[in-house]
Amino acid sequence: MAFYDQDVGTLIDEQKLQTRVRELGEEITRDYQGKDLTLVCVLKGSAFFAMDLARYIDLPLTVEFLGVSSYQGGTESTGEVRITTDVSKPMAGKHLLVIEDIIDTGLTMSFLLENLRARHPASLKVCSLLEKPARARTQVQIDYKGFVIEDVFVVGYGLDYAERYRNLPFIGLMKGR
Numbered sequence: 817m818a819f820y821d822q823d824v825g826t827l828i829d830e831q832k833l834q835t836r837v838r839e840l841g842e843e844i845t846r847d848y849q850g851k852d853l854t855l856v857c858v859l860k861g862s863a864f865f866a867m868d869l870a871r872y873i874d875l876p877l878t879v880e881f882l883g884v885s886s887y888q889g890g891t892e893s894t895g896e897v898r899i900t901t902d903v904s905k906p907m908a909g910k911h912l913l914v915i916e917d918i919i920d921t922g923l924t925m926s927f928l929l930e931n932l933r934a935r936h937p938a939s940l941k942v943c944s945l946l947e948k949p950a951r952a953r954t955q956v957q958i959d960y961k962g963f964v965i966e967d968v969f970v971v972g973y974g975l976d977y978a979e980r981y982r983n984l985p986f987i988g989l990m991k992g993r
């Protein structure tokens with residue numbers, strides 16, 4: 817019995833997840849042929865997804881990490897976002913693909929896109945494993961999307977509850993929430 821069995825049920829199992837991540841990797845491989853691709857991995861949540869995705873992209877690429885902290889009012893994002901760790905290289909002239917775990921209200925991604933756009937990349941696109949459209953407060957174009965989910969709180973595959981459960985190999989639902 818795994819440590820999480822009592823608290824977490826499965827929403828998207830490991831096989832379904834990996835199949836979709838592979839498909840996204842193949843799509844990105846086709847679209848970025850001949851381009852200087854930089855994956856901008858948004859910490860901490862998207863790290864697990866980004867590393868799997870990178871392995872499915874058959875292109876030379878660079879990985880950068882961007883740490884953000886969104887101020888939460890309860891479980892709601894307030895839209896106030898702070899960059900806690902910045903990328904290590906200039907982003908000007910690069911083809912940037914921002915990798916996110918989940919787009920919920922869209923406020924974090926809107927902030928990030930505005931911030932990255934100001935650095936004059938050659939192009940700027942978004943890849944998000946999950947989208948929760950029911951809670952969208954601002955329109956964000958998701959160029960590569962893994963799954964659309966209902967308005968439920970998910971954990972696993974990078975997503976946490978109080979910093980726990982990121983290491984589950986699937987997307988789960990907290991029981992009793």
Ligand code: 5GP
Nearest residue numbers: 893919920921922923924968969970975976
């Ligand atoms: P947004 O600014 O789009 O509302 O929020 C995005 C961030 O909120 C995500 O990167 C993630 O950290 C957090 N978040 C939103 N929904 C969930 C969820 O269902 N589970 C977890 N663990 N985090 C979530």
